[in-house]
Amino acid sequence: MKALAALAVALGLIVAAVVVRNVLDEDDDADGSSAGGDTTLVCPTELADACAALEDDVTVRVEPAATTAEALATAADAAEADADVWLAPAAWAELVADQRDRAGAPVLVGEASAVIARSPVVLVVWSDRAVALESGACAGTIGWRCLGDAADRPWGSVGGESAWGPLNVGLTDPDTAGGLVVLGGAASGFFGSPEYAANDIGGELTAWLGAIGAQAGTASSDVVNEMLTRGAGRFSAVGALEADTPAGIADRGDVQVIYPAPVATADLVAIPIGDAAGAAADIAGDGDLRDALAGAGWRVGGEDLPEDDGLPAGGVLGALLARWDEVTG
Amino acid sequence: MRPIATLWSRWAAVLVVGGLVASACSGGDDGDDRGGAGGAAELEDPGDCIVVDVASSPEKLELLGDLADSFNESDAATVGDECAFVRIQNKSSGAAEQLLANGWDESVEGPRPVIWSPAASTWGQVLNQHLSEAGQPPMAPADSAQFMLTPLVIAMPRPMAEALGWPDTPIGWSDVLALARDGATSWSSRGHPEWGPFRLGKTNPNFSTSGLSALIAQGYAATGKTSGLSLEDLADPAVDAFATGVESAVVHYGDTTLTFLNNWYRADQRGNPYQYVSAVAVEEKSVIDYNTGNPDGILDQGEEPREPRVPLVAIYPEEGTVYSDNPLFVLDAEWVDDRQREAAGAFVEYVQTPENQERVLEYGFRPGIADVPVAAPISEANGVNPATPQTLLDVPEPEVLAGLLDDWATQRKSARVRIVIDVSGSMGDQGDPETGATKLDLAKDAAITALEEFKDDDEVGLSVFSTELGPGGDQEMLELVPPTRVADVREQLANRIRDLLPTNNTPLYAVTQRAYEEALGDFDPARINAVVLLSDGRNQDDDSADDRDQLTELIDTLQAGSEGQASRPVRVFPIAYGADADLPTLRQIAEATTAAVYDSSDPTSIDKVFTAVVSNF
Numbered sequence: 001m002k003a004l005a006a007l008a009v010a011l012g013l014i015v016a017a018v019v020v021r022n023v024l025d026e027d028d029d030a031d032g033s034s035a036g037g038d039t040t041l042v043c044p045t046e047l048a049d050a051c052a053a054l055e056d057d058v059t060v061r062v063e064p065a066a067t068t069a070e071a072l073a074t075a076a077d078a079a080e081a082d083a084d085v086w087l088a089p090a091a092w093a094e095l096v097a098d099q100r101d102r103a104g105a106p107v108l109v110g111e112a113s114a115v116i117a118r119s120p121v122v123l124v125v126w127s128d129r130a131v132a133l134e135s136g137a138c139a140g141t142i143g144w145r146c147l148g149d150a151a152d153r154p155w156g157s158v159g160g161e162s163a164w165g166p167l168n169v170g171l172t173d174p175d176t177a178g179g180l181v182v183l184g185g186a187a188s189g190f191f192g193s194p195e196y197a198a199n200d201i202g203g204e205l206t207a208w209l210g211a212i213g214a215q216a217g218t219a220s221s222d223v224v225n226e227m228l229t230r231g232a233g234r235f236s237a238v239g240a241l242e243a244d245t246p247a248g249i250a251d252r253g254d255v256q257v258i259y260p261a262p263v264a265t266a267d268l269v270a271i272p273i274g275d276a277a278g279a280a281a282d283i284a285g286d287g288d289l290r291d292a293l294a295g296a297g298w299r300v301g302g303e304d305l306p307e308d309d310g311l312p313a314g315g316v317l318g319a320l321l322a323r324w325d326e327v328t329g
Numbered sequence: 330m331r332p333i334a335t336l337w338s339r340w341a342a343v344l345v346v347g348g349l350v351a352s353a354c355s356g357g358d359d360g361d362d363r364g365g366a367g368g369a370a371e372l373e374d375p376g377d378c379i380v381v382d383v384a385s386s387p388e389k390l391e392l393l394g395d396l397a398d399s400f401n402e403s404d405a406a407t408v409g410d411e412c413a414f415v416r417i418q419n420k421s422s423g424a425a426e427q428l429l430a431n432g433w434d435e436s437v438e439g440p441r442p443v444i445w446s447p448a449a450s451t452w453g454q455v456l457n458q459h460l461s462e463a464g465q466p467p468m469a470p471a472d473s474a475q476f477m478l479t480p481l482v483i484a485m486p487r488p489m490a491e492a493l494g495w496p497d498t499p500i501g502w503s504d505v506l507a508l509a510r511d512g513a514t515s516w517s518s519r520g521h522p523e524w525g526p527f528r529l530g531k532t533n534p535n536f537s538t539s540g541l542s543a544l545i546a547q548g549y550a551a552t553g554k555t556s557g558l559s560l561e562d563l564a565d566p567a568v569d570a571f572a573t574g575v576e577s578a579v580v581h582y583g584d585t586t587l588t589f590l591n592n593w594y595r596a597d598q599r600g601n602p603y604q605y606v607s608a609v610a611v612e613e614k615s616v617i618d619y620n621t622g623n624p625d626g627i628l629d630q631g632e633e634p635r636e637p638r639v640p641l642v643a644i645y646p647e648e649g650t651v652y653s654d655n656p657l658f659v660l661d662a663e664w665v666d667d668r669q670r671e672a673a674g675a676f677v678e679y680v681q682t683p684e685n686q687e688r689v690l691e692y693g694f695r696p697g698i699a700d701v702p703v704a705a706p707i708s709e710a711n712g713v714n715p716a717t718p719q720t721l722l723d724v725p726e727p728e729v730l731a732g733l734l735d736d737w738a739t740q741r742k743s744a745r746v747r748i749v750i751d752v753s754g755s756m757g758d759q760g761d762p763e764t765g766a767t768k769l770d771l772a773k774d775a776a777i778t779a780l781e782e783f784k785d786d787d788e789v790g791l792s793v794f795s796t797e798l799g800p801g802g803d804q805e806m807l808e809l810v811p812p813t814r815v816a817d818v819r820e821q822l823a824n825r826i827r828d829l830l831p832t833n834n835t836p837l838y839a840v841t842q843r844a845y846e847e848a849l850g851d852f853d854p855a856r857i858n859a860v861v862l863l864s865d866g867r868n869q870d871d872d873s874a875d876d877r878d879q880l881t882e883l884i885d886t887l888q889a890g891s892e893g894q895a896s897r898p899v900r901v902f903p904i905a906y907g908a909d910a911d912l913p914t915l916r917q918i919a920e921a922t923t924a925a926v927y928d929s930s931d932p933t934s935i936d937k938v939f940t941a942v943v944s945n946f
Binding site: 163164165166220221228230233 | 472475478556647650695696697698699700717718719720721723724
C-alpha cells in the first residue's frame with residue numbers, strides 16, 4: 001500500500017514538474033521571443049529568418065530597426081534596453097551613438113563586431129525605362145542624381161513615352177535596417193560623395209528628396225516586390241539593398257540592376273549593448289548565421305565591394321532621416 | 330490620421346448590403362468581391378492544433394481552401410512542437426469589415442478570423458478608420474502580404490477594340506467619352522453601323538469594387554492626374570461633364586459584373602456580341618475567364634468551357650488604372666494570441682512560396698511575389714497584356730472617394746422603371762415565421778425602402794397583377810402610378826404600395842408581355858428603361874392550355890426587341906419571390922432582355938434583393 005502511495009506521489013510530482021515546465025515555456029513565448037539562451041539578440045524584422053538560425057543559442061527578439069534605435073537612444077542603461085546584442089547595419093549603431101552623445105547620455109552601444117555580411121545599395125530599373133533614362137534625363141549612366149531630378153515628372157518630359165505616365169521611384173523604408181542605408185546612399189549620390197555634413201542638407205536636397213520620395217506614403221515595405229509584381233505603372237525604378245532583390249533577378253531581361261556611384265553598402269554587424277561585447281563577437285562568428293545570411297542574398301565575404309560603406313557619419317544620417325520624415329510626411 | 334468622412338462609412342455600409350444581397354441572389358462571385366457575407370458554415374475539426382481562422386472574400390475561396398488543405402497536411406503547419414490548422418470561411422470584404430468594426434458575433438458569423446483577406450487592401454484602411462472613430466486601436470496592419478493581383482480593365486470585343494486602333498493606339502476613358510458623346514453615330518462614324526450605338530457596362534460603385542475602381546479611374550481621367558485627386562477637381566464643371574458623358578452610354582448598372590459577362594456570352598453564342606454592350610469595366614481576370622469559355626469563373630457540375638466566338642480584349646486605360654491586391658491581414662486583434670499569430674505567419678509564408686503562387690495563375694490572377702513571373706493564362710492569347718498596365722492611379726483620400734460617390738449619384742444615367750408586383754392570393758402566405766408577416770407584407774416594406782435608392786430624376790411607376798382586377802373584375806394588371814419623376818411621387822408610391830392586398834391568381838406571362846410592351850411604347854433612349862417584376866408563383870390564369878404558346882410568344886417578343894441594330898432595350902429584372910416562384914421561367918425572361926434574375930426564395934431576404942435590383946439603375 002505504501003509503495004503504491006509513494007508511486008502515486010512520484011507520478012504526481014512528475015506531472016506537476018511537466019505542468020510547471022510547460023507554464024514556464026509558455027511564459028517564455030508570450031512576448032513573441034524565442035527562448036534559446038541567456039543572451040537576447042534584437043533582430044530587424046527583415047532579417048528574422050536569418051536570425052532564426054541562432055534560436056538554439058540565444059533568445060531572439062524581432063522588431064523594426066527604427067524601434068530598436070529609438071529604444072536604445074533613450075534607455076537609461078542596458079537593463080532598460082532589455083537586450084544584449086543588436087544585429088543591424090553599422091550605420092544604425094553610429095546613429096544611436098550620436099543621438100546618445102548629443103543628449104548627454106552615457107555610452108550604451110559598444111564597439112560593433114567585425115562585419116558579418118554586406119549588401120550594396122542597388123537601383124532596379126525596368127529595362128525600357130533604363131534605356132529612356134540613359135538617352136534622356138541621365139544622358140549616360142543612370143545614377144541617383146539624375147533619377148531623382150527626373151522623379152515625379154511625366155515620362156514624356158524626361159526622355160520616355162508619355163503613355164508611361166509619371167516617373168515613380170520607390171525607396172526601401174528608411175525605418176528598416178536596410179532603408180537607412182539606401183537613403184544615405186541616395187543622398188551620397190545626390191552630392192556625388194558621402195563627404196557631406198548636416199548643414200549641406202538644404203533646400204535643393206529637400207526638393208530632390210520630395211520628388212524621389214513622392215511615393216513613400218503609399219509604398220509597401222518591400223518596394224522591389226511591389227515593383228516587380230505591379231509593373232512599371234507602379235514604380236519605374238526602386239532603390240533597395242541587393243539582398244532585397246529576388247534570386248535570379250540579374251537573369252531577367254525586363255529589368256536592370258544598377259550599382260549607382262558612389263557605392264554604399266549595408267555592413268551588417270553585431271552591436272553589443274552594455275558590456276555584451278563577448279556575446280556580440282560570438283554571434284558575429286556564428287557559422288549558421290552567416291550561412292543563413294548568404295542564403296538570403298548577403299555577401300558574407302564582402303566580395304567585390306569597396307572597403308568603406310560609402311555612408312556619411314551617424315549624425316548626418318540622423319539629420320537626413322529627419323528631413324526625409326519632414327518631406328514625406 | 331486623416332479624418333475619413335462619414336460618407337466613406339456609408340459607402341462601406343452600402344457595400345455590406347451588396348455583399349449580403351449576393352448571398353440571396355443567384356449571382357455568385359464576379360471576381361470583384363461578390364458572393365455574400367457567409368455565415369457560421371460547417372468548419373472542419375482542427376483537433377488539438379492551433380487554429381487559424383481565415384475570413385476570405387469569395388473570389389479566392391476555392392484557391393485558399395485548397396492551399397489551407399495542403400498546408401494543414403504539410404510540415405509547414407507547425408509552431409514549435411504544435412500543429413497548426415487553417416480554416417477558411419467565406420466573408421465578402423464589406424461584410425467582414427463591418428463585423429470586425431462593430432463586433433463579430435461568433436454564434437451567427439462563425440469564428441472570428443486570425444487572418445482577414447478582403448479583395449483589396451483599401452478595406453484595411455476602412456476598418457482602421459472605423460475603429461479609430463470608435464476610439465479603438467487599428468486591427469489591420471499597415472503593411473501586409475499581397476496574395477495576388479488583378480487590375481481593372483475595359484473589356485471590349487476584339488473587333489470593336491481594333492476599330493478604335495487597338496493594339497497600336499492607346500485607348501482610355503477619354504475615348505469612351507468620345508464614343509458616348511457620338512451617341513447613335515458612335516460606331517457608324519467608325520465604319521461599323523451594324524454595331525448600333527456605343528453601349529457601356531459598369532457596375533454600381535456603391536456595391537461593386539470594380540464599379541468603384543472604374544469611378545476612380547474616370548475621375549482621374551477627367552483631370553489628367555494620376556495621383557492627388559481632390560474635391561476641388563471634382564467641383565470642376567469639366568470633370569462633372571466628363572463623368573456625365575461617360576455615364577450616358579451605360580446600359581444598366583447592377584451589383585455584379587457577372588450579369589454583363591453572362592449576358593455578353595449568351596449574346597456571343599447567338600452570334601451577335603456587339604449590340605448588348607460595347608465595353609464593360611471588369612477585372613482583368615474576368616477577361617481571361619470569358620475568353621476561356623467560363624464567363625462567370627465558375628464551372629458548374631458537368632459544365633464544359635466553350636470559347637466565345639468573338640473574344641474580348643482587355644484595354645488598360647491609358648490614363649491609368651488600379652489593382653485589387655487581395656491582402657492577407659494577420660489581425661492585431663485581442664482574440665489573436667501569439668501562437669495563432671505565429672501559425673498565421675507560417676500560412677502566409679506558405680501561400681507565398683513560389684509553387685503555391687504558381688497556382689494563382691490558374692485562376693487568372695497575377696502572382697503576389699516577384700519570384701513567380703506573370704505567365705499564362707495572363708497572355709495575349711487570352712486577350713490580356715502581361716506587360717501592362719503602364720500607369721497606376723493612387724487611391725484617393727477617403728473624403729474624395731466619398732465625393733466621387735456623391736457626385737455619381739447625380740451623374741449616373743437616369744432610369745425609367747416600372748415596378749410590377751404580384752398580388753396573387755399566395756402572396757398572403759406567411760413569409761416570416763418569426764414575425765408572422767406575409768410575403769406581401771415583406772415585399773411591400775422592401776419596395777418602399779428601395780424607393781429611397783432611386784435618384785430624384787428617375788421615373789418610377791407602379792403596377793400590380795393578378796386576375797379579376799379592376800372595377801369590372803376583368804383586368805390582369807392595374808397601373809397604380811404611371812412612370813413619373815420619383816421626387817414628385819415617392820410618397821404617393823409608398824402609400825399605394827402600403828395599400829396592396831393579396832387576391833386571386835398569377836397571370837405571369839400575359840402581364841410580363843404587357844408591362845414590357847408598355848415600357849417599349851414610351852421608350853426613352855436617354856434613360857435606362859426597365860421593368861422590375863416581382864412574382865411568387867407560376868403562370869396561373871383562366872386557361873392553362875395556352876401557357877406554353879404564351880411563354881414562347883413572350884420570349885420571342887422580348888428577344889426580338891432586345892436584339893438587332895435598331896433595338897430599344899427594355900430590360901426585365903424578375904425577382905423570384907418565395908419557394909414556389911418559377912425561377913427557370915423568370916430566368917428565361919431576364920435572359921431574353923439581357924437583364925438578370927434575382928432569387929429571393931427566402932422571403933425574408935427580399936429587402937436586400939430589392940436593393941440589389943435597384944442597384945441596376
